[in-house]
Amino acid sequence: xxxxxxxxxxxxxxxxxxxxxxxxxxxxxxxxxxxxxxxxxxxxxxxxxxxxxxxxxxxxxxxxxxxxxxxxxxxxxxxxxxxxxxxxxxxxxxxxxxxxxxxxxxxxxxxxxxxxxxxxxxxxxxxxxxxxxxxxxxxxxxxxxxxxxxxxxxxxxxxx
Numbered sequence: 001x002x003x004x005x006x007x008x009x010x011x012x013x014x015x016x017x018x019x020x021x022x023x024x025x026x027x028x029x030x031x032x033x034x035x036x037x038x039x040x041x042x043x044x045x046x047x048x049x050x051x052x053x054x055x056x057x058x059x060x061x062x063x064x065x066x067x068x069x070x071x072x073x074x075x076x077x078x079x080x081x082x083x084x085x086x087x088x089x090x091x092x093x094x095x096x097x098x099x100x101x102x103x104x105x106x107x108x109x110x111x112x113x114x115x116x117x118x119x120x121x122x123x124x125x126x127x128x129x130x131x132x133x134x135x136x137x138x139x140x141x142x143x144x145x146x147x148x149x150x151x152x153x154x155x156x157x158x159x160x
Contacts (some may be wrong), residue, residue, distance in 0.1 A: 003109075003135055004019050004027075004106075004109060004110075004131055004135040004136075004137070005018075005019050005020040005022075005023055005135045006019070006020075007019045007105050007106050007109060008105075009060075009062070009093045009094070009096070009104065009106055010093060010094045011091060011092070011093055011094065012063075012092040012093060012094055014094070017091070017093070019106070019135075022058050022060075023135065024056070024133050025056045025057065025058045025133060026052075026056050026057050026058070026130070026131070026132065026133055026154065026157050026158055027057075027058045027059075027060060027130070027131040028045070028048070028057065028058070028059045028060070028128055028129070028130055028131075028150075028154070029060050029062065029106065029107075029110060029128070029129045029131065030045060030059065030060070030061050030062065030126060030127070030128045030129075031062050031063075031064040031096070031098045031107070031122060031125055031126065031127055032061045032062060032063050032064065032071070032092075032125060032126060033063060033064060033065070033067065033071040033125040033126070034063070034071055034073065034077070035071065036067070036068070036071075036124075036125045036126065038124070038125055038126040038143050038144070039125075041126050041146060041147055042061075042088055043087070044146055044147030044148055045059050045061070045088070045090065045147045046059075046087055046088050046089065046090065047147065047148075048147050048150075048151060048154060049089065049090045050089070052154060052155075052158060055158050056133065056158060057154060057158065058090070058091070059090035059091075060090065060091050060092075060093065061088065061090060061091070061092040061093065062092075062093045062095075062096050062098070062104070062106070062107070063092065063093070063094070063095045063096070064095065064096055064097065064098050064125060065095060066097055066098060066099055066100070067124050067125050071095060071125075098111075098122045098127075099121050099122055107122065110129045110131075110137055110140075113136075113137040114129060114137045114139070114140040116140050116142075117142075123142070123143060124143040125143060126143040127140070127141070127142065127143050128140070128141040128145065128147075128150065129141075130150070130153060130154070130157060132157060133157075138153075138157055139153055141153075
């Protein structure tokens with residue numbers, strides 16, 4: 001199986017991005033949705049990103065419409081929700097699938113490395129994966145775990 005740094009994804013604006021661009025950074029990968037009860041977590045993710053970006057934290061958002069049709073819009077609508085409603089400045093990627101045959105390679109890899117309670121499936125939007133500076137997945141967080149509650153894990157990983 002590929003390592004995290006061998007993977008790539010397409011930005012919300014259609015640009016191919018290699019995960020190797022984030023080598024040496026602590027990366028938090030999140031499957032997001034604009035019309036979800038957890039959508040206000042965008043604000044907490046942005047706060048973490050702004051607070052720790054200078055120390056090497058990178059947050060990567062991957063919109064997903066697989067849970068309750070909560071991300072029905074296209075790139076422009078997603079960008080508007082993220083940037084205007086929540087001030088998101090961290091990288092957002094094009095809409096992906098996180099479960100099933102069409103699972104995006106980033107999530108296929110992360111679920112294999114950190115399978116979670118559902119044997120590798122993602123339960124809902126805003127599941128979070130923390131990846132160390134060396135590209136190794138460190139920890140998986142459930143959708144209900146707010147960004148504020150994972151700050152301790154981020155601090156510990158930044159100090160390693």
